[in-house]
Amino acid sequence: MRRIRERDWLQAGVLLLVSALLIGCLLGFDHHEAERADTAVATGVAEKQRVSADELKVTFFDVEKSDAILIEQADFRMLVDTSFDDRADVILDYFSEHGIDTLDYLIITHFDKDHVGGADKILDAVKVKRVLEPDYTVDKKQYREYREAMMRNGIVPLSVTAVEHRKLGKASFAIYPPEQKQYSGNDNDMSLVISLRYGSQSFLLTGDSEMERIAELLTEPELNLKHTVLKVPHHGIKEKNSAAFLEQVHPETAVITCKNEWYVSRSVKKTLLCMDADLYLTCHGTVTCITDGNTMEILQE
Template structure:
């Protein structure tokens, strides 16, 4: 009888231990599930045929391009409305006025920690004002000649610089930004034209959830090949009523099943939870 009682007690102890272990594992799984990814919020500004895109997950803010000179204050107003006081990374994809024009305003009115630029120079007024604002704020840009990666609490960023030292078009100097947030992938292709698109098709792996369409929706000879490789579920085109996107670009994307948004119709807001994304305009 004593032997049977001991066996029953031992069995209960073993069951209790297994129960505690299972609860502990479940607790860890739930904790990990909750911390998989904070929401990543992306704003594509309606600022005409120009680029400015804000990415924030609450712990870090990245701004890709700053539109034209007159767009700087609109960007600042939005940052203030969102209580964003610091930009951790400002990426200037290239130095055309519709990408770098508002940079001096942003640099002078917001705390910018890091500035990433491609490896070339120009003599434009907007570029010179950008350099002056950098100097006034005791900043030195990081000139990218090699791929750069960094992460925040929930997303990883990879920036691809152009592979050549010289291009016929300034657009092909564009830095291209790839972002991974949980299962979602985002690609911001600057103003890349045919030569740069060819490079990208060799640099990039896999498909993307969302594409910022290069060069405001203008068609290059290998645009369709590029769209097919990237195969985005969503595409954002930064265009204006004066400088509309090309119909052939929208058609090529829609044939792939891509949902296309145009910033000339309003700001585009994207929220990623690491598994799904919500796009509103």
């Protein structure tokens, strides 16, 4: 049997110790490098998702034939309408991906389920500082759930009965309430209408305004109808005064919230295209507008 000398034991021990130190260093290097890489990726994503202090971002979510519009300026955020109850996750997923846990404003244009349906889930998921709504009530399930969610979260909404002028960071917006307490049709004409302005760029959000409400907008003394971007009323359905309204707004860009392209009036599309407006339908994907107040970038995905 071979005899192991003391010197051999010493050399083997030194070799094992050096190997252990080397492996430890390598493992430590890999671990810390991985941590740094993860941090860099996370930071990069956060930087990419953060809205610049000098930018306004307006997102028209792809939520079928319903409305959900998020407005972001620096660290300020406003949500206009909340889609259907079963589509609220589209909004909440966006909030989660972009680190949004607070809304400065939630505006409900009117109480149809395709506008107020997801409100209870939004109110329960994030902090909402102020809720603005039209001045009427309905006896509908989604409306009752919206009311119950506000009670749970200690929120008292403001019913808009006169023109409201407010700020969202460096952006400004005005809310125009309906002029009547009741209309001949359904409650679409009860829609609050929002004019959002940032530098030379502007957005007109019209809810589901139909003929009577559109007639009011055409004669509203405080409202300059010319806007850069128009959220076309009532998912692109034609009214007798649609053409006159579209001509007055004369948008550079028009967004129609819809489930299918065939649902949109051909006459409405033709009028918009004849005035050289860029037309986007949310049935083809979420539409995002980003502006620095001078120029506008529009993305669809």
